[in-house]
Amino acid sequence: MKNRLRVMRAEFNWSQMELGMRVGVSRQAINAIETGKYDPSLPLAMKLARLFGKTVEEVFELEETD
């Protein structure tokens, strides 16, 4: 699954640690999501999207291989 998390985080000038604290996960979790190695649960994806004032579909996108 692709995502625009890194871009959105940069727009808000937040570190991975800061973003993680805002949604209640570790820096490692944010890093794994940004690199596409880990797909977050639906509640976490919704928390992230809500934090940036976006919908889940605007942050996360299914790839053809998914």
Place this chain on the structure above:
Amino acid sequence: MTQQKLDPNIRLLGQVAVTTILWAATFVASKTDTFDHPESLAMRIALVAMGVGGFLPVVFVYAKSIRMQDEFNQRIHYIALSIAFAVTAVVSYASDLLFQAGFIARFPSTGLWALMVAIWFVTMIVTPRFYR
């Protein structure tokens, strides 16, 4: 007057320390010569109850510590536990056959779970590298 709550992580660390000390103490006590194949039934029951009773809180605290972590770290734990489980299964199965065939002495079950814990910790360190 408001009472300040202790940070859950610090409270957990305290629980880990206390339960580990309790377990170490009961483990050492249960391995002394005094308790080596006792004759009285009460002593035998006390020996098992002390050893297992001292160990169960450690398991409970570790389970609690996993529950307290975020979903990503929980996943790492589950992967590590699965790998540790699989390796333990293979080692116990193989060691039984090797013992039966007369190649090795019987592998102690305590050593087996010590191996499982060791694999769990090593996998916990290695697995996050695949998510970078």
